[in-house]
Amino acid sequence: xxxxxxxxxAKERVGFFTDTSVCIGCKACEVACKEWNxxxxxxxxxxxxxYDNTSELGANTWRHVTFIEQNEPLHAPADxxxxxxxxxxxxxxxxxxxxxxxxxxxxxxxxxxxxFRTEYGTVVVxxxxxxxxxxCVPACPFGVLDKRHIPRPSGDPPAEILGLQLGKExxxxxxxxxxYDRLKGGHEPACAKACPTDxxxxxxxxxxxxxxEQRLGKLQAENWNGARLYGHDPDDGxxxxxxxxLLLDEPEVYGLPPDPVVTTRDLPEMWRTAAxxxxxxxxxxxxxxxxGSQ
Amino acid sequence: xxxxxxxxxxxxIKEPVxxxxxxxxxxxxxxxxxxxxxxLVARLGGNEELAKKSLYIGAAADVxxxxxxxxxxxxxxRFLNMFRVFKVTSPMSVGSWILMVSGGASSTAxxxxxxxxxxxxxxxxxxxxxxxxxxLSVYTATLVSDTAVPVWHEARLELPFLFGSSALxxxxxxxxxxxxxxxxxxxxxxxxxxxxxxNVVMQAMEKxxxxxxxxxxxxxxxKYAKLAKACSLGGAALLGLAGRRSRAAxxxxxxxxxxxxxxxxxxxxxxxxxSARDPKYTVVPQRERAQAG
Numbered sequence: 260x261x262x263x264x265x266x267x268x269a270k271e272r273v274g275f276f277t278d279t280s281v282c283i284g285c286k287a288c289e290v291a292c293k294e295w296n297x298x299x300x301x302x303x304x305x306x307x308x309x310y311d312n313t314s315e316l317g318a319n320t321w322r323h324v325t326f327i328e329q330n331e332p333l334h335a336p337a338d339x340x341x342x343x344x345x346x347x348x349x350x351x352x353x354x355x356x357x358x359x360x361x362x363x364x365x366x367x368x369x370x371x372x373x374x375f376r377t378e379y380g381t382v383v384v385x386x387x388x389x390x391x392x393x394x395c396v397p398a399c400p401f402g403v404l405d406k407r408h409i410p411r412p413s414g415d416p417p418a419e420i421l422g423l424q425l426g427k428e429x430x431x432x433x434x435x436x437x438x439y440d441r442l443k444g445g446h447e448p449a450c451a452k453a454c455p456t457d458x459x460x461x462x463x464x465x466x467x468x469x470x471x472e473q474r475l476g477k478l479q480a481e482n483w484n485g486a487r488l489y490g491h492d493p494d495d496g497x498x499x500x501x502x503x504x505l506l507l508d509e510p511e512v513y514g515l516p517p518d519p520v521v522t523t524r525d526l527p528e529m530w531r532t533a534a535x536x537x538x539x540x541x542x543x544x545x546x547x548x549x550x551g552s553q
Numbered sequence: 554x555x556x557x558x559x560x561x562x563x564x565x566i567k568e569p570v571x572x573x574x575x576x577x578x579x580x581x582x583x584x585x586x587x588x589x590x591x592x593l594v595a596r597l598g599g600n601e602e603l604a605k606k607s608l609y610i611g612a613a614a615d616v617x618x619x620x621x622x623x624x625x626x627x628x629x630x631r632f633l634n635m636f637r638v639f640k641v642t643s644p645m646s647v648g649s650w651i652l653m654v655s656g657g658a659s660s661t662a663x664x665x666x667x668x669x670x671x672x673x674x675x676x677x678x679x680x681x682x683x684x685x686x687x688x689l690s691v692y693t694a695t696l697v698s699d700t701a702v703p704v705w706h707e708a709r710l711e712l713p714f715l716f717g718s719s720a721l722x723x724x725x726x727x728x729x730x731x732x733x734x735x736x737x738x739x740x741x742x743x744x745x746x747x748x749x750x751x752n753v754v755m756q757a758m759e760k761x762x763x764x765x766x767x768x769x770x771x772x773x774x775x776k777y778a779k780l781a782k783a784c785s786l787g788g789a790a791l792l793g794l795a796g797r798r799s800r801a802a803x804x805x806x807x808x809x810x811x812x813x814x815x816x817x818x819x820x821x822x823x824x825x826x827x828s829a830r831d832p833k834y835t836v837v838p839q840r841e842r843a844q845a846g
Contacts, residue, residue, distance in 0.1 A: 306561075308561045314563065315563060317567075325560060327560070364700075364701065367640075367642040367643065368642065368643045368644070368645065368699060368700075369640075369643060370635055370638075370640065370643045370645040370646035370649060371631075371634040371635060371637055371638065371646075372637055372638040372640070373634070388631075388634055388637070389627075389628070389631075390626050390627065390628045390629075390631035390632060390634045390635070391626050391627015391628045391631075392625075392626055392627075392635075392645060393569065393570040393571055393625075393627065394643070394645050394696075394700075396567045396568075396569060396570050397566065397567060397568070397569040397700040397701060397702045397825070397829060398699070398700045398701060399566065399567065399701060400565075400566060400701040401565070401566070402564060402565055402566040402567040403567075404567065405567055405570070406570045406627055428627070429627070430626070430627025430628045431627055431628060432627075509558060509840075511557075511558045511559055511560070511565070511832070511836045511840070512558050512559075512560065513560055514559065514560030514561075514563055514565060514832075515565065516565050516566075516835055516836065516839055517836060517839045517840045517843050518839040518840070518842050518843040518846075519701075519839070522698075522699050522700055522701055522706055523642050523699060525698075525699075525706070525709060526642060526699055528709070528710075529644075529695045529698050529699060529709050529713075530641075530695065532695075532709065532710055532713050533688075533691050533692060533694065533695045533713045535713075536691045536694070536713035536714050536716075536717045537687035537688055537690075537691050537717070538687075539714060539717060539718075540586075540587065540590065540686075540687045540690055540691060540717040540718075540720065540721060541590060541687055543717075543718070543721050543743065543746065543747060543750075544587070544590045544591055544594050544721065544743060545594060546742075546746065547591075547725070547739040547740070547742040547743035547746065548594055548595075548598050548739045550738065550739075550742060551738060551739075552595065552598030552599055552600040552603075552738075552739060553600060553735065553736050553738050553739075
């Protein structure tokens with residue numbers, strides 16, 4: 260990742276540190292995000308999955324609060340042995356969001372250049388360019404991006420003139436912009452602003468990483484069960500997240516991948532393999548003529 | 554095996570949003586690319602009939618391909634945005650340029666062949682179509698491998714060979730159907746040989762993938778895989794054993810083989826969706842890697 264191309268306009272890299280140990284599941288972040296970014300509603304289903312009827316991040320959900328009910332103690336016993344008595348319920352809550360990866364697969368595979376790296380080091384979709392090819396959707400190791408399937412808003416002149424818009428779905432991909440517009444105006448993103456417990460902390464990434472280490476040290480000193488940082492390490496498979504987390508269990512329990520790797524890390528190998536296969540294809544045709552041309 | 558934990562059994566990654574146009578494009582793109590190579594080699598070898606027919610087949614497939622791709626876009630009217638940039642990190646970007654070059658060249662060559670005009674331009678166009686034909690028939694494998702979809706990404710070493718041999722088998726089969734048996738020898742040999750190679754590659758791929766081979770023989774992907782195997786091997790047998798003597802056998806064998814190749818593309822396509830849908834295919838390999846590392 261580099262904001263070097265911005266020269267003097269490059270800004271300090273910013274991001275989120277989401278400390279789930281103080282999340283109270285109020286969903287103020289979900290609401291603030293929807294309101295500020297005009298993210299449309301897309302139906303209401305009752306899932307029966309604790310207090311979560313939103314289910315997952317997607318084109319119309321850029322902050323998603325997970326709720327996990329566990330028959331586990333909140334604090335591990337100090338001696339590390341079996342706790343014997345179990346607190347009735349541990350209720351884990353976490354506000355998930357686009358990770359704004361250092362090495363972002365969505366950005367790499369986007370064929371139109373619609374996805375780009377901002378001067379703040381964040382990853383944003385330019386909706387006036389996205390043609391809805393959908394490549395970023397399965398490329399993201401976190402399942403953040405998705406195509407918007409609800410009807411198009413009015414006011415897309417070329418489409419309207421060509422009569423292509425009637426009854427068509429939006430068709431573009433959407434995701435968290437880390438409130439690019441608010442950053443430009445010197446404000447923190449809407450979700451962080453609305454969070455009443457400072458579970459969502461916004462700031463320069465370096466500062467957030469330091470703060471997270473301190474917080475983890477405190478929780479570990481207090482024997483919090485399963486406390487760990489997720490996505491804070493610049494040496495991980497995506498070069499560290501721009502939006503990282505303090506979790507209280509394994510990432511997969513929150514629907515997050517345990518060891519995400521940017522798919523384009525293996526692209527040199529993939530292109531080499533493709534080149535050899537092209538050679539094999541040509542050799543195959545030539546071989547078919549070995550017995551004569553007729 | 555590691556215990557699989559997940560968030561209410563929900564997928565970790567998103568399923569692709571690609572529609573049926575895409576596996577059909579894998580088929581037409583492969584057919585186009587391999588036919589263009591077959592055409593040029595036949596031309597150089599002096600088999601004018603085979604050269605002409607495979608040129609037409611390639612051009613037809615090359616013309617259908619972009620229509621399928623544009624139809625799949627969420628915003629078809631913005632298809633030209635594919636040519637705003639050229640990005641080596643995006644196989645779809647690279648592929649769009651390849652298809653434009655290949656399609657432009659093969660349709661130009663076919664038009665000039667049909668009208669008998671501008672011979673030097675036609676030869677140049679044929680050369681360009683053949684040179685871009687290899688990349689066109691293989692890059693779609695790189696495209697799907699370059700995702701977080703477990704059965705595509707982890708099969709990145711085999712898929713280009715699978716797609717490449719499938720492309721050759723379809724090109725051989727289509728030309729063997731179109732050309733009189735006496736002049737279709739190379740097309741038949743290509744179809745039979747490639748169909749065998751493709752099934753061997755598939756076996757090797759499934760063996761190496763281990764647990765991740767499951768989606769390839771379960772559900773819809775599994776049905777398509779069975780169909781692909783039966784049709785490709787059956788078609789190859791018919792084409793190889795009777796295609797030289799009987800035009801009808803060549804037609805039936807070729808059609809069966811083409812159906813098998815289309816089914817193969819559908820099988821790989823569906824397996825990707827199935828592996829994305831089940832969190833265990835994402836979580837288990839990553840958890841094992843994390844614990845080993």
